[in-house]
Amino acid sequence: MPFTRPASLDAAVTRLVEGNRRFVEEHPVAPVPSFHRIELASGQSPFATILGCSDSRVPIETIFDQQPGNLFVVRVAGNIVNDDGLASIEYAITVLDSMLVVVLGHTQCGAVKAALDFVETNALLPGHMQLLADAITPAARSTSRDNGDWWHDAVIENVRMNAAAVTQRSTIVADAVREGRVRVAGATYDLHSGVVSFLD
Ligand SMILES: [Zn+2]
Secondary structure, eight states, X not given: OTTSOOSSHHHHHHHHHHHHHHHHXXXXXXXXXXXXXXXXXXXXXXXXXXXXXXXXXXXXXXXXXXXXXXXXXXXXXXXXXXXXXXXXXXXXXXXXXXXXXXEEEETTOHHHHHHHHHHHHOOOOSTTHHHHHHHHHHHHHXXXXXXXXXXXXXXXXXXXXXXXXXXXXXXXXXXXXXXXXXXXXXXXXXXXXXXXXXXX
16 A cells, blocks of 8 residues: 555645544554565655654654655745755656645744744744744735734744645646646645545
8 A cells, every 4th residue: 555656636635635534543554565665665655745844743654643754745844935946846746756845834833933033023032943933924914913823823924825836936836737638736744633634
């Protein structure tokens, strides 16, 4: 099961959804047998590429219950698209035939919170950390602190903006999407429930 490619883009999404359900229901599939590891040593064709947050509570393969070889993962605090991450995504699509690109945010993201704090106080973060706050600031500014849960709204908006940015900034991704070879999706992970919700 883990090493067959999904037959369609819909089937690829379903594989992630079903894997997350196994994780939530606490019956993940068995560990990888050695012959699969040896098989993988000769090459990879991960069906999905995930741009996720570095947060230690959001381990990508674990929450989707996927074995080695299935996911190509880019992680950076705040799951933002930067040039290096975009190059990695383009590599996954062009060389590894990855079918999905999922920008995955999560509840209570510290990087998003830092951007909200920056918008409120204008206090700069030390070192390189301000770069992350700057990248997330558009999502913080386009959501309202008066709507009840600014933090959560900004998490979702940050996912939407970065999912859009993947195709806006990469003609490789845009062409693949137009040709029906690739789908770009946004999703959020709930730290409490363990559930991944794909955005419309
Ligand atoms: Zn985070």
